[in-house]
Amino acid sequence: MKPEALSAALEAEHAAIYAYGPIGVRLDNASAADARQAEAAHRTRRDALVLRLTEMGTSPPAAAASYTLPYKVTDRAAALKLATEIEERTAAVWRAALPETTETDRASALAALCDCAVRATRWRRRAGVSPATVPFPGRVT
Amino acid sequence: MLAAAVGAAALYPIAGCGLFGDEEDKSQPPAPDPLAPLLAEALSLASQHEAAIAAFPALAERLTPVAAAHREHATALTKVIKAPAPSASASSASPAPPSGDEKSTLGALRSAEQKGQKSAAQACQAAAAERAALLGSIAAARATHLEVVR
Known part of the structure; x- marks a missing residue:
């Protein structure tokens, strides 16, 4: 069991929580509600990771004061695109944690991977991206 | 055609009869891979x-x-199981036409995806490290299918 994989997951969760701020303000009401739910889910994962890493005797990495977004989120289309990418990136980090974990840690990583993949699919649907699914969620191609 | 069939049939007993005692063990089929049911499920889905x-x-x-x-998924599983590629006849043998209307067909597909998601998640949980990422992606993919199969 290597804490590095969980630390990487925590850093990805910090970044995801940050990104949903600028995403949320550019969305329509229905999508903004989804964004709030997504952000809450990432906060729950973050809190669990902080606890778990502390329990393992590793100092959990703190969130940065701010993160550089890959592009300006100026409209709904950009917000949906970034939301999809955030979920894809977080899915990839959780997928990478699977071989490094066992038992309950692996179960958490798998649940997180599935949740991120489902949210990415929902964002693609809202953006009208087809197909809305990918064959291997979290696999970096 | 007949000659080829007879020839092929004639070859099998020779290969399998264990003329040489030390080859007998090698002719035993290997124990099935724990992922064999997941491969069968991917083909069935x-x-x-x-x-x-x-x-x-x-x-x-x-x-x-x-x-x-x-x-x-089936192709990727075949690779890690190191099984021979599933033959066309094996994978095309099952598709019976759906019995109900469109709505009930989608319902049956959803149930199959739900069941498949659970079995992939269980396989991921039980797998050796080198198989965990692939199985995780398969479980996640099946979860996302429930978003579009409705």
């Missing part, structure tokens, strides 16, 4: 989606990428 598309062409746009994903 692909066939079920393909049968639904054939019966209800209106579903093609939604279900074609899902069917293709299951085929890709």
Whole structure:
């Protein structure tokens, strides 16, 4: 069991929580509600990771004061695109944690991977991206 | 054709009869891989989606990428299991046309995806490290299928 994989997951969760701020303000009401739910889910994962890493005797990495977004989120289309990418990136980090974990840690990583993949699919649907699914969620191609 | 069939049939007893004692063990089929049921399930899911598309062409746009994903999962599983590639006859034998209307067909596909998601998650949980990421992606893909198969 290597804490590095969980630390990487925590850093990805910090970044995801940050990104949903600028995403949320550019969305329509229905999508903004989804964004709030997504952000809450990432906060729950973050809190669990902080606890778990502390329990393992590793100092959990703190969130940065701010993160550089890959592009300006100026409209709904950009917000949906970034939301999809955030979920894809977080899915990839959780997928990478699977071989490094066992038992309950692996179960958490798998649940997180599935949740991120489902949210990415929902964002693609809202953006009208087809197909809305990918064959291997979290696999970096 | 007949000669070829007879020839092939004639070859098997020779290969399998264990003329040399030390070869007998090698002719035993290897123990099935723990992922064999998951491979069979991926092929079955692909066939079920393909049968639904054939019966209800209106579903093609939604279900074609899902069917293709299951085929890709089967290919990837075949690779890690190191099993011979599933033959065309094995994978095309099952698709019986769906028995109900479009709505009940989608319902049956959803149930199959739900069941498949659970078995992939269980396989991921039980797997050795080198198989965990692939199985995790398969479980996650099946979870996302429930978003579009409705």
